[in-house]
Amino acid sequence: xxxxxxxLFISVFLLIFSKQGQAQQTIHELSVSQNPxxxxxxxxxxxxxxxxxxYFHEYWPDKKKWxxxxxxxxxxxxxxxxxxxxxxxSTDNGTIYFVYYGNGEVYSLINDTIKRIDLSxxxxxxxxGNYFTYQNTIYCFGGEGLFTQKNILVYxxxxxxxxxxxxNSNMGEVPDARxxxxxxxxxxxxxxxxxxxxxxxxxLWRFDLEKLLWKKMGxxxxxxxxxxxxxxxxxxxxxxxxxxKSAFRLDFHENKLERLxxxxxxxxxxxxxxxxQSLFLSLNNRADNHFIRIxxxxxxxxxxxxxxxxxxxxxxxxxxxWNSNYTFILFLFVQAILLVLIxxxxxxxxxxxxxxxxxxxxxxxxxxxxxxxxxxxxxxQKLSTIEYRILTQFIQAENYxxxxxxxxxxxxxxxxxxxxxxxxxxxxxxxxxxxxxxxADVDANKVFFIKQSDNDKRIRILQLNPELIFLAAKxx
Numbered sequence: 001x002x003x004x005x006x007x008l009f010i011s012v013f014l015l016i017f018s019k020q021g022q023a024q025q026t027i028h029e030l031s032v033s034q035n036p037x038x039x040x041x042x043x044x045x046x047x048x049x050x051x052x053x054x055y056f057h058e059y060w061p062d063k064k065k066w067x068x069x070x071x072x073x074x075x076x077x078x079x080x081x082x083x084x085x086x087x088x089x090s091t092d093n094g095t096i097y098f099v100y101y102g103n104g105e106v107y108s109l110i111n112d113t114i115k116r117i118d119l120s121x122x123x124x125x126x127x128x129g130n131y132f133t134y135q136n137t138i139y140c141f142g143g144e145g146l147f148t149q150k151n152i153l154v155y156x157x158x159x160x161x162x163x164x165x166x167x168n169s170n171m172g173e174v175p176d177a178r179x180x181x182x183x184x185x186x187x188x189x190x191x192x193x194x195x196x197x198x199x200x201x202x203x204l205w206r207f208d209l210e211k212l213l214w215k216k217m218g219x220x221x222x223x224x225x226x227x228x229x230x231x232x233x234x235x236x237x238x239x240x241x242x243x244x245k246s247a248f249r250l251d252f253h254e255n256k257l258e259r260l261x262x263x264x265x266x267x268x269x270x271x272x273x274x275x276x277q278s279l280f281l282s283l284n285n286r287a288d289n290h291f292i293r294i295x296x297x298x299x300x301x302x303x304x305x306x307x308x309x310x311x312x313x314x315x316x317x318x319x320x321x322w323n324s325n326y327t328f329i330l331f332l333f334v335q336a337i338l339l340v341l342i343x344x345x346x347x348x349x350x351x352x353x354x355x356x357x358x359x360x361x362x363x364x365x366x367x368x369x370x371x372x373x374x375x376x377x378x379x380x381q382k383l384s385t386i387e388y389r390i391l392t393q394f395i396q397a398e399n400y401x402x403x404x405x406x407x408x409x410x411x412x413x414x415x416x417x418x419x420x421x422x423x424x425x426x427x428x429x430x431x432x433x434x435x436x437x438x439x440a441d442v443d444a445n446k447v448f449f450i451k452q453s454d455n456d457k458r459i460r461i462l463q464l465n466p467e468l469i470f471l472a473a474k475x476x
Contacts, residue, residue, distance in 0.1 A: 142179055256308075
C-alpha cells in the first residue's frame with residue numbers, strides 16, 4: 001500500500017512539473033492586435049514589438065521572456081494609423097527607424113521616445129518598395145506611386161534630413177521598374193529578385209553599394225506568382241519561401257535553393273529571423289486571436305539533402321565581362337565626344353540666342369516621353385520627386401521665376417512651423433541647385449537668382465537662369 005501511495009505521489013508530482021514546464025514554454029507567445037510593428041534590433045539581436053502608444057515589448061533570448069518597456073509616442077498621426085502606414089527598420093548600430101510606406105517621413109526611437117526626425121514630407125512615390133539598411137543608412141528600391149512603377153534607389157541623409165537618389169554608374173542595363181520585389185543584402189551587395197511589374201519578371205539583379213553598379217545575375221524558372229515569401233518583403237530580407245509544393249530557403253548570393261521540411265504549423269502571416277538565423281519571430285492567427293511567437297528555426301524547419309541552383313547565370317559577353325575600370329574609361333570617352341559636339345555646336349550659332357531660346361523653349365516643354373533633359377541627363381530620373389516638381393514649376397512659369405512663398409507651398413503641412421518650412425525649402429533648393437550645376441556643367445551660383453518683386457519690394461523672387469532653359473531643351 002505504501003508503495004502504491006508512493007507511485008501515486010510521484011505521478012502527481014511529475015504531472016504538476018510538466019504543466020509548469022508547459023507554462024514556461026508559452027512565455028514565448030505574446031498577444032497582440034491585428035497589425036503590430038515587429039522589428040529585430042540588429043545590434044542587441046532582440047525582437048521589439050510596438051503595439052501600444054505607451055509601451056512596447058522586447059524579447060530577451062538569454063532569459064527567454066518578454067520585457068515590457070514604457071515609451072512616449074510623439075506624432076500628429078494616430079498610433080493606429082502609424083502602425084498601418086509605417087515600416088520599422090533597424091541599423092547595425094541599433095538605431096530604430098519607422099519610415100512612411102510611400103517614403104518620405106521618418107521617425108526614430110530616441111531615448112524612449114518615438115518622434116519625427118526628417119525635414120521631408122510624404123512622397124507617396126514608392127509604395128511597396130524594398131526598404132533596407134546598409135552601413136547605418138536607410139535605403140529604398142523601386143515601388144509604385146504617381147501612377148508609375150519605379151526602379152530608382154534612394155537613401156535617407158541623416159545630416160540633411162532629406163532623401164536623395166543614388167546615381168548609379170551604369171551606362172547599360174538597369175532593372176525594370178517593379179514593386180514588391182524580394183531582396184537580400186550580402187556584404188556590400190543588394191540583390192533584387194522578381195517583383196510585380198507591368199510585364200512578367202524572372203530576373204535576379206545585384207547592385208554594388210560601394211561602386212554603385214547594377215549587374216544582371218541571371219534568370220529563374222520562377223515568376224512572381226510562383227513564390228510566397230514568409231518574411232514581409234517590404235522591410236525584411238526574404239530567405240524563407242513557399243511554393244505550391246514545399247518550403248525552402250534561398251541564398252541569392254550563393255545561388256542556392258535548399259528544400260526544407262516544415263515541422264511546425266504556426267499559421268504565420270510573417271516571420272522575421274534574428275541575425276544568427278537561429279530564432280525567428282512569427283505573427284500568427286488563431287481564430288480571432290493574434291499573437292507573436294518566438295521559435296527556434298531548427299525546430300520549425302529541417303533541411304533536406306535536396307538542394308540546387310534556382311537561377312541560370314548569364315554568360316559573360318565581351319561587354320558584361322568588363323570591369324568597372326573599362327566602364328569608367330568608356331564613360332570618359334563618351335563624355336569627351338559629347339563635350340566636343342557641344343563646343344562645336346556653340347561655335348556654329350548663326351542666329352540670336354534670344355530667338356533660339358524662344359524656339360527651344362517650345363521644344364523643351366515636350367521632350368522625350370514628357371521629361372526634361374540637361375546635357376543628355378533625364379531629370380525625372382536624376383532628381384527627387386519634389387525637386388523635379390519644383391523645377392517643372394519654374395520652367396513653366398512666366399520668365400522662369402516664382403515667389404518664395406510659392407516654393408514654400410511645396411513643403412507646408414498642417415503641423416509644419418514657418419521655420420521648419422524654411423529649412424525644408426533651403427535644403428531642397430540647395431540640393432536642386434547642386435545637381436543642376438553638375439549636370440549642366442555651370443557654376444552653382446548661376447542656377448538660381450534671387451531678386452525683389454517690382455510691385456512689392458518685400459516679396460522675394462527666385463528665378464531659374466533662362467540660359468538653363470536653353471540647355472534643358474537642347475540636352476535631349
